[in-house]
Amino acid sequence: MGRPPSSKPTSFDIAYLAGVSQPTVSRALRGSKSVSAATRANIERIARELNYTVDKNASSLRSQRTHTIALLFFEDPTPDESMINPFFLSMLGSITRQCALRGYDLLISFQQMHNDWHVAYQDSHRSDGIILLGYGDYQLYRAKLEHLVEMDTKFVRWGSVSEDSIGLTVGSDNIGAGEAAGAHLIAIGRRRIAFLGDASAHAPEFQDRYTGLCRAMAAAGLAADPALRQNAVSSEESGYAAAKALLARGTAFDAIFAGSDLIAIGAMRALAEAKLRCPQDVALIGFDDIPAASQTSPTLTTVMQDMKGAGELLVDALLRRIDGKDPERTMLPARLIKRQSTAV
Amino acid sequence: MGRPPSSKPTSFDIAYLAGVSQPTVSRALRGSKSVSAATRANIERIARELNYTVDKNASSLRSQRTHTIALLFFEDPTPDESMINPFFLSMLGSITRQCALRGYDLLISFQQMHNDWHVAYQDSHRSDGIILLGYGDYQLYRAKLEHLVEMDTKFVRWGSVSEDSIGLTVGSDNIGAGEAAGAHLIAIGRRRIAFLGDASAHAPEFQDRYTGLCRAMAAAGLAADPALRQNAVSSEESGYAAAKALLARGTAFDAIFAGSDLIAIGAMRALAEAKLRCPQDVALIGFDDIPAASQTSPTLTTVMQDMKGAGELLVDALLRRIDGKDPERTMLPARLIKRQSTAV
DNA sequence: ATAATATGCGTATACGTATACCCTATGGTC
DNA sequence: GACCATAGGGTATACGTATACGCATATTAT
Numbered sequence: 001m002g003r004p005p006s007s008k009p010t011s012f013d014i015a016y017l018a019g020v021s022q023p024t025v026s027r028a029l030r031g032s033k034s035v036s037a038a039t040r041a042n043i044e045r046i047a048r049e050l051n052y053t054v055d056k057n058a059s060s061l062r063s064q065r066t067h068t069i070a071l072l073f074f075e076d077p078t079p080d081e082s083m084i085n086p087f088f089l090s091m092l093g094s095i096t097r098q099c100a101l102r103g104y105d106l107l108i109s110f111q112q113m114h115n116d117w118h119v120a121y122q123d124s125h126r127s128d129g130i131i132l133l134g135y136g137d138y139q140l141y142r143a144k145l146e147h148l149v150e151m152d153t154k155f156v157r158w159g160s161v162s163e164d165s166i167g168l169t170v171g172s173d174n175i176g177a178g179e180a181a182g183a184h185l186i187a188i189g190r191r192r193i194a195f196l197g198d199a200s201a202h203a204p205e206f207q208d209r210y211t212g213l214c215r216a217m218a219a220a221g222l223a224a225d226p227a228l229r230q231n232a233v234s235s236e237e238s239g240y241a242a243a244k245a246l247l248a249r250g251t252a253f254d255a256i257f258a259g260s261d262l263i264a265i266g267a268m269r270a271l272a273e274a275k276l277r278c279p280q281d282v283a284l285i286g287f288d289d290i291p292a293a294s295q296t297s298p299t300l301t302t303v304m305q306d307m308k309g310a311g312e313l314l315v316d317a318l319l320r321r322i323d324g325k326d327p328e329r330t331m332l333p334a335r336l337i338k339r340q341s342t343a344v
Numbered sequence: 345m346g347r348p349p350s351s352k353p354t355s356f357d358i359a360y361l362a363g364v365s366q367p368t369v370s371r372a373l374r375g376s377k378s379v380s381a382a383t384r385a386n387i388e389r390i391a392r393e394l395n396y397t398v399d400k401n402a403s404s405l406r407s408q409r410t411h412t413i414a415l416l417f418f419e420d421p422t423p424d425e426s427m428i429n430p431f432f433l434s435m436l437g438s439i440t441r442q443c444a445l446r447g448y449d450l451l452i453s454f455q456q457m458h459n460d461w462h463v464a465y466q467d468s469h470r471s472d473g474i475i476l477l478g479y480g481d482y483q484l485y486r487a488k489l490e491h492l493v494e495m496d497t498k499f500v501r502w503g504s505v506s507e508d509s510i511g512l513t514v515g516s517d518n519i520g521a522g523e524a525a526g527a528h529l530i531a532i533g534r535r536r537i538a539f540l541g542d543a544s545a546h547a548p549e550f551q552d553r554y555t556g557l558c559r560a561m562a563a564a565g566l567a568a569d570p571a572l573r574q575n576a577v578s579s580e581e582s583g584y585a586a587a588k589a590l591l592a593r594g595t596a597f598d599a600i601f602a603g604s605d606l607i608a609i610g611a612m613r614a615l616a617e618a619k620l621r622c623p624q625d626v627a628l629i630g631f632d633d634i635p636a637a638s639q640t641s642p643t644l645t646t647v648m649q650d651m652k653g654a655g656e657l658l659v660d661a662l663l664r665r666i667d668g669k670d671p672e673r674t675m676l677p678a679r680l681i682k683r684q685s686t687a688v
Numbered sequence: 689a690t691a692a693t694a695t696g697c698g699t700a701t702a703c704g705t706a707t708a709c710c711c712t713a714t715g716g717t718c
Numbered sequence: 719g720a721c722c723a724t725a726g727g728g729t730a731t732a733c734g735t736a737t738a739c740g741c742a743t744a745t746t747a748t
Contacts, residue, residue, distance in 0.1 A: 010704060021728050026706055034726060055469050057405040058704035061733050066401070068451075073440075089433055096454050105470065107412075108450050110440050125399050125734095126449065295639055354734060365698050370736055378696060402734035405703050469704095 009050040017046050029054065060125065068105040069318060070127035071095060072117060074134030074141075075110060087288060087307075088133045091158070094311025095131065102319060104128075117144075129154035129318045142166065156318040158310065160204035161331045168321055170314050170330045172305045174205050177334035178212020179219075181257050181285045181303060184336055186220045188344050190255035190283055193217065194228040196242045196267060197259025203233075206259040209287060213257055227251045232263050239266025247274050254282060255342075261286035261293045261302055268296060268341070284341040298340030306332050353394040361390050373398065404469065412449040413662060414471035415439060416461060418478030418485075419454060431632060431651075432477045435502070438655025439475065446663060448472075461488075473662045476501035486510065500662040502654065504548035505675050512665055514658050514674045516649045518549050521678035522556020523563075525601050525629045525647060528680055530564045532688050534599035534627055537561065538572040540586045540611060541603025547577075550603040553631060557601050571595045576607045583610025591618050598626060599686075605630035605637045605646055612640060612685070628685040642684030650676045 011025040018025065020039060028035045028043040035043075046052075060066040073088060099106045107127055111117045130148075132155060145166040148155055161171040185193050195213055197206035214224045228251060232242035239262060246253070247270065256271075258264035264286030268278060276282050278298055286293055289304035309332050317327035355369040362369065364383060372379045372387040379387075390396075404410040417432060443450045451471055455461045474492075476499060489510040492499055505515040529537050539557055541550035558568045572595060576586035583606060590597070591614065600615075602608035608630030612622060620626050622642055630637055633648035653676050661671035 011706095012704080022704085023706075023729085024727055026704095027727080030706080036726060039726080055405070055704050057401045057410070057469050058733090059706075061399070061401040061405055061703090061735090062705045062707080064733075089436075092433075092436075092452075093454070096452055100453065106452050108436075108440055108452050109444065110437070125401050291635070355736095356734080366734085367699085367736075368697060370734095371697085374736080380696060383696080399734050402703090403736075405705090406734080406736045408703075 009052045010055070011052075013050065014043060014046050014052060017050075018043050064125070066105075066125060066128050067103060068107055068127045069099055069129055069131060069315065070107040070109065071131045071133065073108070073110045074132065075112070087290070088158075090307045091133065091311045091314075094308040095315055096311075098312045098315040102315065104315075104319070129156070129322045131155070131314050131318060132157035134158075154318060154322045156314050156321065158314065160208055168317060168327065168330070170310065170317050170327075171205070171332070172310070172334045173331045174208035174334075175212040175215065177287070177303045177305075177336070178209035178257070179216045180212070180334075180336045181209075181287075182213040182216025183219070184301075184338070184342060185255045185257065185283055185285065186216060186222070188279075188283060188342060191222060192225065192228065192253040193255040193257055194230065194246055194253040195224075195257050195259070196230050196232045196239060196246075196263050198233055199229065199231055203259070209257070209259055225251070228253055232259065232266075234260040234262050236262050236266040236269075239263030240270050241266070243267035243270035255284070256282055257285045259287060261288045261290045261300060264300055264302070264341075265292060265296060268300070279341050279344050283344065289337055293337075294339065296341075298343075301339045301342040302337050304335045304337050306334065353396045354399070355396075357394065358387060358390050358396060361394075362387050408469070410449075410469060410472050411447060412451055412471045413443055413473055413475060413659065414451040414453065415475045415477065417452070417454045418476065419456070431634075432502075434651045435477065435655045435658075438652040439659055440655075442656045442659040446659065448659075448663070473498035473500070473666045475499070475658050475662060478502075498662060498666045500658050500665065502658065504552055512661060512671065512674070514654065514661050514671075515549070515676070516654070516678045517675045518552035518678075519556040519559070521631070521647045521649075521680070522553035522601070523560045524556070524678075524680045525553075525631075526557040526560025527563070528645075528682070528686060529599045529601065529627055529629065530560060530566070532623075532627060532686060535566060536569065536572065536597040537599040537601055538574065538590055538597040539568075539601050539603070540574050540576045540583060540590070540607050542577055543573065543575055547603075553601070553603055569595070572597055576603065576610075578604040578606050580606050580610040580613075583607030584614050585610070587611035587614035599628070600626055601629045603631055605632045605634045605644060608644055608646070608685075609636065609640060612644070623685050623688050627688065630685075633681055637681075638683065640685075642687075645683045645686040646681050648679045648681050650678065 011022050011029075015022040015025045018039070020043070024035060024039065025043055025047075028040040029047065056066075071092075096106055109117070130153065134157070145157075149167055156168045156170055159165075159169045159171050160174060161169050182193065193213065195210050197203065197210060199207070199210075201207075210229065217224050227249070228246070230242040230246045232238040239258060239260075242263065243256070243266065256264070256267055258267055264284055268284060271278050271282055271284070278284050284300065286300050286302040289302045293300040293302045313329065313332060317330060320327045355366045355373075359366040359369045362383070364387070368379060368383065369387055369391075372384040373391060400410075415436075440450055453461070474497065478501070489501075493511055500512045500514055503509075503513045503515050504518060505513050526537065537557065539554050541547065541554060543551070543554075545551075554573065561568050571593070572590070574586040574590045576582040583602060583604075586607065587600070587610065600608070600611055602611055608628055612628060615622050615626055615628070622628050628644065630644050630646040633646045637644040637646045657673065657676060661674060664671045
């Protein structure tokens with residue numbers, strides 16, 4: 001048989017040159033121990049010379065393993081279509097790297113929540129598993145998640161770990177972080193601590209942060225005043241409005257713990273307008289440590305989530321799940337970043 | 345033959361249920377016109393009922409088309425491994441969306457420049473084409489690019505379009521943008537315009553921006569003074585040092601065009617230290633419109649590149665190249681954003 | 689009416705790999 | 719010396735799809 005050296009080399013080409021059969025080539029390159037060292041070395045040499053690479057499609061088809069992970073971003077329908085939540089973007093780096101490290105390819109896709117992504121990715125053999133990153137409100141597609149579980153599709157998602165979970169969830173220790181934030185405020189002498197953040201089941205992370213705050217207060221013998229809890233979604237506008245509402249209500253407070261930095265920045269503006277000094281009159285803590293948090297005046301004390309660790313943990317957890325094992329760990333510690341807004 | 349309905353449905357299952365042969369199913373679902381409307385409708389109905397999706401691996405293997413694009417990020421080896429250049433990240437959104445729109449999957453990978461990515465991606469049939477995003481210095485892997493061309497691998501990269509290109513390049517109209525920046529400075533009465541940016545062939549974008557500036561000056565009957573050109577790489581430190589050097593040299597100037605915002609911000613600091621007012625004494629223009637540009641004091645006039653258009657154009661150009669056609673357009677207009685640093 | 693198309697589909701096969709199974713030589717065991 | 723395990727690797731085949739080809743029937747042209 002003539003070997004046309006022009007076209008991409010296959011395992012047959014190598015087999016021919018090495019004087020063995022094609023399966024032997026496959027075995028040698030995949031590390032099967034039923035190939036002699038000499039044969040394997042020879043095959044590897046020839047493969048290198050020919051610039052041979054295993055055809056991923058054929059390999060995946062035969063083995064039913066793609067060595068690929070799909071990353072699905074979910075997004076609110078936003079006017080500016082090219083925006084991505086910077087918070088999740090920062091995870092992308094570590095996810096990519098962790099995948100590469102583990103020998104997996106990474107497939108990326110943005111999804112509107114109403115799409116049939118759960119069908120498209122479960123059966124088309126594009127990936128061995130799925131990572132879901134979204135805006136937290138998994139209630140909206142609970143049914144689809146349940147469908148994934150039913151079809152035994154492997155997936156992990158980023159979210160609130162303590163929540164009654166569908167499938168596997170990885171997330172920051174929001175309760176612990178909230179507790180640390182509360183403890184810090186108490187340590188600087190604050191007693192009347194307000195919380196700004198969505199109280200509904202649609203935002204379990206916010207719930208957890210509030211729970212942590214309450215826990216810290218309880219530990220200090222304080223009671224959380226329900227009147228000091230004000231709803232807000234994660235935006236500057238919403239934070240501004242929430243702080244305004246709180247002020248209008250007239251209930252006294254000497255600190256605010258905001259569910260996110262955006263909320264905190266909005267609140268900061270409301271405080272300034274009300275001629276309240278931060279931190280002297282009202283100390284302020286945010287969450288996320290977005291870049292703007294170190295640019296505000298005063299700079300914002302906040303909680304930094306370990307995005308690098310998050311990406312790695314998501315990948316690790318998913319790979320364990322794919323291998324039929326259970327992940328050891330799904331919660332990540334977060335770190336309090338102390339800045340001027342709590343420096344008294 | 346029994347149909348085990350438990351396992352993932354294949355085209356054979358559909359064929360059986362529809363009473364046709366498997367190839368007919370394939371033809372029907374791929375839109376071949378040699379299938380009757382009735383048969384096609386029936387097949388499509390059954391496919392929907394079974395939640396059937398085409399097995400991507402088998403399809404790609406047979407057709408030798410993956411309908412997947414690989415996006416390769418190149419990065420300087422950086423201590424913080426999870427950092428991604430935010431500039432390229434902002435392109436990711438539009439690239440992803442454009443891929444989805446065109447029915448392509450997107451494979452993402454970070455690469456160190458020394459790796460053998462050119463081998464791994466050209467032959468393993470993972471993708472039909474490659475998008476390369478990096479830090480501009482393609483000289484460093486010129487050989488690998490030539491290898492890609494030689495192997496007839498389809499790829500596009502982001503960079504300086506005017507440069508003597510290997511393969512297909514998409515980029516902003518740096519010359520036009522430089523010209524616009526120069527024209528603006530001249531319009532506000534500036535005559536002695538300094539340029540901060542790398543003059544070597546490693547930074548063709550900077551070269552182009554300078555060329556544009558010279559062109560604008562020439563159009564106004566002015567000559568660019570070579571003494572007012574100062575080397576700098578894209579970092580705040582380097583911009584600071586470059587401005588310092590310029591000031592130390594004592595050559596008079598009333599404006600600075602910086603090759604990037606980071607350089608401009610560094611220069612702004614040097615000006616402040618030298619007790620020079622911006623823009624009154626020295627007007628300043630940057631490039632890129634990074635978020636910080638609107639936070640500086642004074643806010644920074646700069647050039648905004650069309651990242652959304654860039655992503656779309658990269659994908660479009662690559663798909664045309666894959667189809668054997670040549671792209672119509674590879675250059676994107678950039679837009680001058682006027683802020684306080686040139687407001688006199 | 690007969691030949692020339694076209695329509696709609698079945699038959700056979702290829703894509704490149706991985707694995708179940710089988711076979712042949714060794715070498716050691718009793 | 720008959721017996722069995724083991725190493726090393728060949729044979730056959732499956733993974734699920736897409737396409738070249740052929741073959742009827744239906745349609746039109748002549």
